[in-house]
Amino acid sequence: MVPPTLSRTPAFWSTAGILLLVLAASGVPTPLYRVYQEQFGFGPGMLTTVFGIYALALLAALLVVGGLSDHVGRRPVLVGGLLLQAVSMGVFLGADSVGWLLTARVLQGLSMGALTGTLGAMLLDTQRPDRPLGPLANSAGPGIGLSLGAVGAGLTVEYVATPTRWVFAVLAVVLLLCAALVALLPETSPRAPGALRSLRPAVRVPRPQRTAFLTALPAIVAAWALGGLYLSLGPSLVASVFGIDDHLVGGLLVLAMQGTAAAAAVLGRSLAPERAMVTGASVFAAGVAGTIAALVSGSVAVLFGSAVVSGLGFGLAFLGAVATASAGVAPAERAGLLSSVFVAGYLSFSVPAVAAGIAAGIVGLETVTEVYAAVLVVLALGAVAGVRLRRRATRAGRAPAPESLAA
Structure with missing residues (x-):
């Protein structure tokens, strides 16, 4: 007997809940x-390697299967991704060396690479036409999910005798x-059609969206x-x-940074896209x-205040x-476009952090963080300049050249 399927609204919120869960994990x-x-x-260099190898594995999966659900369906990709995520929790549970820790993060x-674009596409598919909350859920989800995972694990470490056992066993079951x-x-x-062809590693940004994608990239x-x-x-x-x-x-x-990021996405959902991007940057x-x-x-107070504002x-x-x-x-x-967005995001998420961890062992964590922050300020201001360039070109009645936006 085929089980009944959920209607649009329950399906949307169920998908959003799954997205929050895997992000929390x-x-x-x-x-x-x-x-x-x-x-x-191990030291900070290995720490950021453990962190970064997760993001690089995620990128590899995004590049190969990021658009697969557009061809074979959303549900098969979701089931496969969730089962693999449960296996990774089991490896975390039994990890007794750095090697097993790296294996768990790769899995x-x-x-996550299989799930990210698929869950994002499912949110866009199931959102109500009169209440399009898909972009909001895709934007607020990382902040809420990562905050819940980090704070929950922090509480467990402080107050539970065997924190890793509790955290990963519960997550595997859920x-x-x-x-x-x-x-x-x-x-x-x-x-x-074209499922096999879609497995070739590629960043797929449809031609009509390329100029907008380049505008959004610095942010x-x-x-x-x-x-x-x-x-x-x-x-x-x-x-x-x-x-x-x-x-x-x-x-x-x-939580101070990611939690307020989620709150800002909720509060700013009625803003025009480019206005939200300029204000946010x-x-x-x-x-x-x-x-x-x-x-x-x-x-420390200034650190937490800056995290909230950031x-x-x-x-x-x-x-x-x-x-x-x-x-x-x-x-x-x-799914292919959202995977491309997250490819850019996770490359930025991992490679600079790994470089910072390696550099911290040479010049110190404080110096590295100061230089890192200065570069990000320049990038954010570059995002503002890119939007203004696009607006000026639009008012002039022509599309801005992708090369100008990329610069």
């Missing part, structure tokens, strides 16, 4: 990195339940690069630079400049960037 290791450092005896990254729930979701993909890069720094080295920064050893405080720093630049001030002054800018800028890049995209190309 990806944020769980952040407060645990220092625990693993103490257990396995988690591969599963992920298996979600895989079963997928059977109730409607199949929304048109199932276009995506800046925002996700800061997220990578906070999620990989944030707890170490709090401990080594500001002298606070409480694992929960590192999770709260992630400007606020983001001010917040990241505050991070430099916190490092110079040694003030998060507000992150949420608005990424909301505007996703809405700008995906405006008018055809249903059969949604």
Whole structure:
């Protein structure tokens, strides 16, 4: 007997819940990195490698299967991704060396690569036409999910005797339940031909969306690069630079940035896409400049204040960037386009953070963070300049050259 499928609204919110769960699972290791450092005896370079290998595995999966659900259907890709995510939780549960930790992160990254674009496309597919919340859910989801995972894991580390056992065992069970729930979701993909061809690694941005994608790119890069720094080295920064050893405080720093990012995406949902991106990038630049001030002054209060302001800018800028890049995209190309957005995001999320971890072992974490923040301020201001260039070209009655926007 074929199980009944959910109607549009319950399917949308069920998909949003699954997205939050897998994002929370990806944020769980952040407060645990220092625990693993103490257990396995590795430095900041290896820490960011453990962090970065997840994002690189995710990118590999995005490039290969990011648009697969446009061809074979959303549900098969969702089930496969959730089952692989549950397996990665099992490997985390039994990890007793850096090698197993790296293996768990690779499996988690591969599963997230399969799930990210597919869940994002499902949200766009099942949103109500009169209430399009898909871009909002895609923009606010990372902030909410990562915050829940980081703070929940931080609380577990502080107050539970065997934190890794509780965290990963519970997540594995819940992920298996979600895989079963997928059977109730409607199949929304048109199932276009060309599934094998879609597996060739490629970043697929449909031609009509390319100019908008390039306009949004600097905002995506800046925002996700800061997220990578906070999620990989944030707890170490709090401990080594500001002298606070409480694992929960590192999770709260992630919440201060990622949580306010989610709140900003909700509050700014009625703004026009380009206005949201410009406002967000400007606020983001001010917040990241505050991070430099916190490092110079040694003030924890300024650090948390700058994280809140940066998060507000992150949420608005990424909301505007996703809405700008995906405006008018055809249903059969949604997963591929969203995968391209997240390819740019996760490259920015991982590569700079790994470089920062390696450099921190040479010149110190504080110096690296100051330089990192200064580069992000320049990128955010570049996003503002790109939008203004596009507006000026539009008023002049011509499309801006992609080369100008890329510059």
